[in-house]
Structure formats: structure tokens, C-alpha cells
Amino acid sequence: MGQVKESSTNFENRKIMNDACPEVYAASILGTQWTLAICSYLILGKHRFGELRKKIPGITERMLTLKLRELEQQQIVKRTVFAEVPPRVEYELTKIGKDLAPLIAQLDAWGRKHKKLVNSTKYA
């Protein structure tokens, strides 16, 4: 829950759902734009900031920064800064981050299946 106003109805609603339903909580973490793409690359291994930016088409530096910071706060990603010039920062998944792998595989499988279904019925 990035920048949610604690006074908003939206905040209340999410809080209640997230507290009551772990699956909703998990989906709300993974379902925002760019987040899962980043995780998918990090599952393949450690990446520098610039590497991620190059691999993820269309992402801006701002968005990449925001999402990485969010993932870091959520303890899904670990950030390591090297005291060099020019700077070098490496990102890698934490233990729980790595635990996403089978979940991502399932999402992938269901996604393929669904896409296939929808496309096959689109013009039927």
C-alpha cells in the first residue's frame, strides 16, 4: 500500500481485506504494475539498477526506483550499495522473495491458459 491516505475509505477497505484474506494481501502486493516483472528478473539472479531498467521495456527510472523501494520495504528484495564512483547498486531477492518462484510459475501457467482461451473465443 504505497501512498494511501490513512483517512480514506480505500485505506480502510484494503486494511480489512488484507487482514482477513492472505490471498488478497498477496495479490495486492504482486498485482501492481512493474512489480512482478521486476521479481521475475530477480528470480534469474542479482541485477544492477541499470540492468533492470534495460531489461524491462518502458519502465522509467522513477518507477523502477519506487517499485524497488517498495519491494525492499516489503523485505522481498535486498539492496546492496557499493561505495564506488560511478555508483553501483545491486538488487536481489530475499528468502521470501525467492519463495515467489513457484507462485510465479503458477501465475504463468494460468495466464497462458487464460490468454489462449480468451483468444480462441474472441472471434468465435
Add this chain to the structure above:
Amino acid sequence: MGQVKESSTNFENRKIMNDACPEVYAASILGTQWTLAICSYLILGKHRFGELRKKIPGITERMLTLKLRELEQQQIVKRTVFAEVPPRVEYELTKIGKDLAPLIAQLDAWGRKHKKLVNSTKYA
């Protein structure tokens, strides 16, 4: 992708990612607010509109309608209208909708684990 402007950068970005990554595509379907909560209830069985509204705390009729329509378009939910007064409309999962069950179970498992971890380190 509910009400996205086809001319926006956002539309372009989502399109590219969704086309390339089925897991991102799947997560973007399941990750928006209310969607997974609705599916979770429907996995338990057929529900009427009003039943869902009562079970899902905080949801407005408008949101419930919107999300159900979206799920219907995505062929995840089937809608059946009975020609009665007062009206009766039933919602149930389609085949691919039911295929979400194991995915939801995994989301649930990961969500619990993550929540536990975050809470345990919060004040450490």
C-alpha cells in the same frame, strides 16, 4: 484493463508486458481491488449479487457490478439472470475460473508466510 486510454503510455506499457509475460498478465487480472475477494467467494459456490455484497465488507454496489462485469468479460465468471421479480442474478465461476483454486491457495500460503515475516521483524 478496464478503462484504459489506448493512446496513453500506460496502455502501451501494459500491453507490451502482458503480451510478453503471462505471469504479469495473470497478476494484473487478479491484483486489482475486490477481484480476488469475489473469486474466493465464488470458489465456494454460486452466489447471488446481494449475497456477495453482504459477504464482502465495504464493497459498494457499483464496484461489485463493475468487477463482476469485468470478470464476466474475462470469462472467469458466468452470470445467469432469472426473469423474476424481484430480480435474481446468479454468479458462478467458469472452468478457467475454477482453475484459479490452486493459484489462490498458493497466494494464500505465500501471503501468510510473508505477513508473519513482516510482523515478526517489524519491531525487531
Add this chain to the structure above:
DNA sequence: CCCATTACTTACTTTTTTTATAGTACCCTA
């Protein structure tokens, strides 16, 4: 001294999603 490199910030603007509130149609019952 100027430029390149890398990983960001900052200050906005635009787009998308969610919420609020007030209807509507239909028939049945009291």
C-alpha cells in the same frame, strides 16, 4: 575545466481506479 557514467530525486501532470450519492424498473403485498 568539461564531460561521461550511474543511480537516483524533485516537482509536476496525466491517467486510472475507487468512492459517494442518488436514482430506476419491476411486481407483490398490505
Add this chain to the structure above:
DNA sequence: TAGGGTACTATAAAAAAAGTAAGTAATGGG
């Protein structure tokens, strides 16, 4: 004939998320 139940719609506003564009810092090399 007024009110109740059900499943919605319409319109507007608020909130959240994403995108744009222009910096910044530090240092080594030319």
C-alpha cells in the same frame, strides 16, 4: 396506492498510481 425487495445505472468527485522532464552527486579521464 404506498412501500419493500433486488439488481442494478448515472454522474460526479476523490484518491491512488503512473508518467514526464529536468535536475543532482561524485569522480576519473581527456
